[in-house]
Amino acid sequence: MALSPYLCPITASQSVTAQAFDTLSSEARALLWYHEIEHLPSHTIAEFLGIPHDAVALRLITARESFTASWLDLMRRHSRTPALCSDVLSSIPQYLSDTVHPPQRDTLEVHLTTCLRCALVVDEIDNLCEHLDVTLLPLVLGSAAFPSPFTSTC
Numbered sequence: 001m002a003l004s005p006y007l008c009p010i011t012a013s014q015s016v017t018a019q020a021f022d023t024l025s026s027e028a029r030a031l032l033w034y035h036e037i038e039h040l041p042s043h044t045i046a047e048f049l050g051i052p053h054d055a056v057a058l059r060l061i062t063a064r065e066s067f068t069a070s071w072l073d074l075m076r077r078h079s080r081t082p083a084l085c086s087d088v089l090s091s092i093p094q095y096l097s098d099t100v101h102p103p104q105r106d107t108l109e110v111h112l113t114t115c116l117r118c119a120l121v122v123d124e125i126d127n128l129c130e131h132l133d134v135t136l137l138p139l140v141l142g143s144a145a146f147p148s149p150f151t152s153t154c
């Protein structure tokens with residue numbers, strides 16, 4: 001059966017997501033897993049990882065930024081991204097966690113209103129991070145646990 005051009009990018013995107021998750025440190029993966037998948041309270045996460053309770057929130061931000069940066073880096077490498085867009089995308093992890101300075105934020109937002117390519121990438125990673133549980137669980141447990149409705153087509 002022929003591959004559907006509409007379904008295979010989903011698989012490619014999941015592959016990039018799995019690769020990005022794999023690039024994280026074991027602590028970052030554990031933080032994201034415990035917080036996003038298991039929805040454990042921060043004191044339990046701190047106890048499991050042997051870190052101070054008040055460090056969990058900051059390390060979660062760092063883990064999300066690392067995941068986003070890795071995902072964006074992989075997406076840039078898998079596609080032909082113009083230099084200007086590549087520079088913009090390298091700042092997106094900080095943009096999404098709201099840690100960029102106002103002048104840089106303004107520059108990014110102007111680019112995102114004029115560049116559909118970057119706007120779509122940012123929308124995808126933002127959506128991905130909002131739904132990490134739905135994204136990561138099948139990647140970690142395998143597709144057999146969560147068969148894709150597209151499996152028979154792709």
Ligand SMILES: [Zn+2]
Nearest residue numbers: 085115117118
């Ligand atoms: Zn762009």
